[in-house]
Amino acid sequence: MKVQKYMTPDxxxxxxxxxIFLAAKTFLAHHVDGAPIVDERGLLLGLITKTHLYQAMTGGLPLTTTVERVMTTGVVTVSPDDDLDKVFSLAVKRLPVVDKEGYLVGMITATDLLTAFYDKYRSAVDQLQAIxxxxxxxxxxxxxEGKIILFNQKAELLVGCSAAEVKGLRITEVIPNNGLMEVLQTGEPRTGQRLVVGSTTVISDRTPITSQGRVIGALAVFQDVSELQKAMEELVDVRKFAHTLETILETAYEGIIVVDPDGIVTMFNRAYEDFLGIKREEVIGRHVTEVIENTRMHIVVKTGVPEIGLKQKIMGQEMVVQRIPIFEDNRIIGAVGKVMFKDVKDLRAMAERLHALESKVEYYETELKKIRGSKYTFDHIVGTSGKMLAVKNMALKAAQGHSNVLITGESGTGKELLAHAIHHASPRASGPFIRLNCxxxxxxxxxxxxxxYEEGAFTGARKRGKPGKFELANRGTIFLDEIGDMPLPMQAKILRVLQEKEIERVGGVETLKVDVRVVAATNKDLQELVEQKLFRNDLFYRLNVITLAIPxxxxxxxxxxxxxxxxxxKLCDEMGIPGKRFAPEALEYFRAYQWRGNVREMINTVERLVNTVDKTVIEGQDLPAGITGWNQAERDTPAARGTLEKSLCDTERSSLLEAMEKAGGNKTVAARILGIHRSTLYDKLHKYGLA
Structure with missing residues (x-):
C-alpha cells in the first residue's frame, strides 16, 4: 500500500x-488545523498548525506576523512511492508528501491513514473468512456472552440458517445443548459430543478462545458423521459402489483410511499419502499398526464402538481423528478412520485472529463515522430564551423527517452547529455528514x-478520479453553507440533484443514484436575491421546505x-487552565454590548480573556475597550445610542470608499485590504448604496 493511493492531493x-491572521482565516475556511508552507514554485519550506497560532497570539505577536516566523522547519516528509507502513511507524497526525525535488504534491493525514487501516484490515478479514x-x-x-460471532458456510448448511440471521444471537437460541456455554464457564475444552442439528447427526469439539490468559469466547467444530456412516451402511454391493467410493475418498481433503475386520488396510486416500509421505502401494495389505503410529483402528473393529473427536499424535503432531466401525447384517466388516483436523492449534489461532481483526474493523468503522459524522448535538446549543427554544423545538421536529432544511441567520449565530445537531438527531445519524462552504x-x-470527477477529466485530475461531496454524503446529510453565494449555473445542477436524486461526475458518462438530505444555510435574504435574479426561484422553493431562522x-x-x-x-478545560468565572459587572457589560459578530465574536472575546487574564474572576476592567467603551454612563440614552450607531456607520462607509479607491475599483483587492470576505464586501456596498 503506497502513500500516493491514500494521500490528499492539492x-x-x-x-x-x-x-498568521490569514493562516487562521484559511484554517477556518477549509476546516483544517494545519497547512504546509511553500514558496512560489511549490517547494516545501515548513509547516504551521493551530498550535503555532495559539503560541503566537499568547506570546503577544501581532496578527500581521508572517508565518515564516512561527512555522516549523525541517519537517519530516514522505514520498508518494513510500509504503504506508513507514508512515504508520512515524506516528504523526499529518505529513507533507513531496517528490524527489522537494516539491509538495500532497498531504497524508490521520483521516487518510484511518482509511488505509480500514482497507487493510477489511481485506484481511475477508481473506480469513474465505478460508x-x-x-x-x-x-x-x-x-x-455466548453470542455468535462466527458462522461459516458449512455451519449454514448444517443448521439451515444464514450467518446474517444468527450473528448476534445466543448460541442456545440456534443450537440448544451445544456445550459452548459450559466451555465459557469452565475454560476447559470438550470433545466428542454427539448432536442432532436439524436433520443431521454431528460430532462437536469445543475449545475456549483465550487472549492474554482470559477466556474471551469459545469455538465449536461440527463434523457431519451421518454422511460417512450412511455411505458405509449402504455399501451392500461392493463392486457397484467401489469406483464411487474410491472417487469420494480421493477427492476428500481429510486423510481417510479403511481396514478390514483383521485390521488390514484396504483403502488409503491421496490426502493421507501426502501427509505421511507413503505411497498407497506400500500400505495396502499391511496391518494398520505398521502404517500409522498410535492407531486404534484394529481395536475399533474388535469392539464395534466408534471413537469420534479423539486426539492422536502422528509424526509428533496432535490431531483430531474419528474411527467408525462398519456394520453389515449386524456384523463388523471393517472400520473407517478420518483425520478431522491435522492441527487443532492452527484452527484455534485462526479463530482468535479473526476475532481480533473483527474488533479492529469495528473500531475503525466507528472512528470513520466519527470523522465523517456530525460533531455536535442539540445539547451543544446553549440558550434558554424563548426564541432559541422555539428554534430548537422546530429543528428537533425537522430532524425526524427527510425534507430539506434552510437555516438563516447572521454570520456567527451558529448555523453550522444547528445543522450538525439536526443530522445527529435524524434517522440518518449513522450516515456521513459532509460540509461544503459554497x-x-x-x-x-x-x-x-x-x-x-473521473480520471482524465481535466489537467491535474487525480488518477482513478475522486468522489464528490454528494457522493460522499450518500445515505447521510450534506450541509451547503453560504448557499446564497453559489453561482447561477451551479444552482441549476444542484436543483437537478434535488429533483432526480442522481449525479454525474465531471468527465463521466454514467449517472449515480444518491440518497442525500440537504441542509443549506445563508446569512443573506434569498427572497431578495430571487427578485434580483441572483438566485433561482425553483431552487429556493426546493430548499425552503423547512426554514429555521436563528436570532x-x-x-x-x-x-x-x-x-x-x-x-x-469550555475553553479553560480545553486549554488545561484552572477554572475561571465572570464577575456580575463583566456579565452586565456583555449584555449591553451589541455583538455584531454574534456567538463567534463572543467565543473569540472569551478566548482572548482566557489567554490574557491571570485572575480566577474576570472583572469589568479586564474586558476589551471595545466592550467597556460601549458601556459609559450615557450608553442607554436613545440619543447617545443613535449618535454612536451613526458614527460607526459613517466610519464604515468611509473605510469602504477608501479601500475601493486604493483597489482601483477591484472588489477582490478591496476585500483583501479590509480583511473581509468578498461576499461580505458586496453586502456592505449594497447597504451604503456604493454598489
Missing part, C-alpha cells in the same frame, strides 16, 4: 510572507468538488450570560 497551502468458509466442517464461534470554493472548481445574539439578551460562562468553562 492540499491547502500558505506562503512564508502570509500573515473458514472453505473448511469442510461446520465452525461456530461465540463471544464470552463561498470558499472557486467557481471553476465547485462542480468537481460537489459531484466529483442574532442581541435579540436574545438573556442568553448572553449563560453563553459567556459556558464558553469560559
Amino acid at each position: 492540499p491547502v497551502t500558505l506562503r512564508p510572507q502570509d500573515s 473458514l468458509d472453505s473448511a469442510y466442517n461446520g465452525i461456530i464461534a461465540v463471544d464470552r 463561498a470558499a470554493i472557486p467557481q471553476d472548481l465547485l462542480e468537481a468538488e460537489l459531484f466529483g 442574532p445574539l442581541r435579540e436574545r439578551n438573556e442568553d448572553i450570560p449563560i453563553l459567556a460562562q459556558y464558553w469560559l468553562e
Whole structure:
C-alpha cells in the first residue's frame, strides 16, 4: 500500500510572507488545523498548525506576523512511492508528501491513514473468512456472552440458517445443548459430543478462545458423521459402489483410511499419502499398526464402538481423528478412520485472529463515522430564551423527517452547529455528514468538488478520479453553507440533484443514484436575491421546505450570560487552565454590548480573556475597550445610542470608499485590504448604496 493511493492531493497551502491572521482565516475556511508552507514554485519550506497560532497570539505577536516566523522547519516528509507502513511507524497526525525535488504534491493525514487501516484490515478479514468458509466442517464461534460471532458456510448448511440471521444471537437460541456455554464457564475444552442439528447427526469439539490468559469466547467444530456412516451402511454391493467410493475418498481433503475386520488396510486416500509421505502401494495389505503410529483402528473393529473427536499424535503432531466401525447384517466388516483436523492449534489461532481483526474493523468503522459524522448535538446549543427554544423545538421536529432544511441567520449565530445537531438527531445519524462552504470554493472548481470527477477529466485530475461531496454524503446529510453565494449555473445542477436524486461526475458518462438530505444555510435574504435574479426561484422553493431562522445574539439578551460562562468553562478545560468565572459587572457589560459578530465574536472575546487574564474572576476592567467603551454612563440614552450607531456607520462607509479607491475599483483587492470576505464586501456596498 503506497502513500500516493491514500494521500490528499492539492492540499491547502500558505506562503512564508502570509500573515498568521490569514493562516487562521484559511484554517477556518477549509476546516483544517494545519497547512504546509511553500514558496512560489511549490517547494516545501515548513509547516504551521493551530498550535503555532495559539503560541503566537499568547506570546503577544501581532496578527500581521508572517508565518515564516512561527512555522516549523525541517519537517519530516514522505514520498508518494513510500509504503504506508513507514508512515504508520512515524506516528504523526499529518505529513507533507513531496517528490524527489522537494516539491509538495500532497498531504497524508490521520483521516487518510484511518482509511488505509480500514482497507487493510477489511481485506484481511475477508481473506480469513474465505478460508473458514472453505473448511469442510461446520465452525461456530461465540463471544464470552455466548453470542455468535462466527458462522461459516458449512455451519449454514448444517443448521439451515444464514450467518446474517444468527450473528448476534445466543448460541442456545440456534443450537440448544451445544456445550459452548459450559466451555465459557469452565475454560476447559470438550470433545466428542454427539448432536442432532436439524436433520443431521454431528460430532462437536469445543475449545475456549483465550487472549492474554482470559477466556474471551469459545469455538465449536461440527463434523457431519451421518454422511460417512450412511455411505458405509449402504455399501451392500461392493463392486457397484467401489469406483464411487474410491472417487469420494480421493477427492476428500481429510486423510481417510479403511481396514478390514483383521485390521488390514484396504483403502488409503491421496490426502493421507501426502501427509505421511507413503505411497498407497506400500500400505495396502499391511496391518494398520505398521502404517500409522498410535492407531486404534484394529481395536475399533474388535469392539464395534466408534471413537469420534479423539486426539492422536502422528509424526509428533496432535490431531483430531474419528474411527467408525462398519456394520453389515449386524456384523463388523471393517472400520473407517478420518483425520478431522491435522492441527487443532492452527484452527484455534485462526479463530482468535479473526476475532481480533473483527474488533479492529469495528473500531475503525466507528472512528470513520466519527470523522465523517456530525460533531455536535442539540445539547451543544446553549440558550434558554424563548426564541432559541422555539428554534430548537422546530429543528428537533425537522430532524425526524427527510425534507430539506434552510437555516438563516447572521454570520456567527451558529448555523453550522444547528445543522450538525439536526443530522445527529435524524434517522440518518449513522450516515456521513459532509460540509461544503459554497463561498470558499472557486467557481471553476465547485462542480468537481460537489459531484466529483473521473480520471482524465481535466489537467491535474487525480488518477482513478475522486468522489464528490454528494457522493460522499450518500445515505447521510450534506450541509451547503453560504448557499446564497453559489453561482447561477451551479444552482441549476444542484436543483437537478434535488429533483432526480442522481449525479454525474465531471468527465463521466454514467449517472449515480444518491440518497442525500440537504441542509443549506445563508446569512443573506434569498427572497431578495430571487427578485434580483441572483438566485433561482425553483431552487429556493426546493430548499425552503423547512426554514429555521436563528436570532442574532442581541435579540436574545438573556442568553448572553449563560453563553459567556459556558464558553469560559469550555475553553479553560480545553486549554488545561484552572477554572475561571465572570464577575456580575463583566456579565452586565456583555449584555449591553451589541455583538455584531454574534456567538463567534463572543467565543473569540472569551478566548482572548482566557489567554490574557491571570485572575480566577474576570472583572469589568479586564474586558476589551471595545466592550467597556460601549458601556459609559450615557450608553442607554436613545440619543447617545443613535449618535454612536451613526458614527460607526459613517466610519464604515468611509473605510469602504477608501479601500475601493486604493483597489482601483477591484472588489477582490478591496476585500483583501479590509480583511473581509468578498461576499461580505458586496453586502456592505449594497447597504451604503456604493454598489
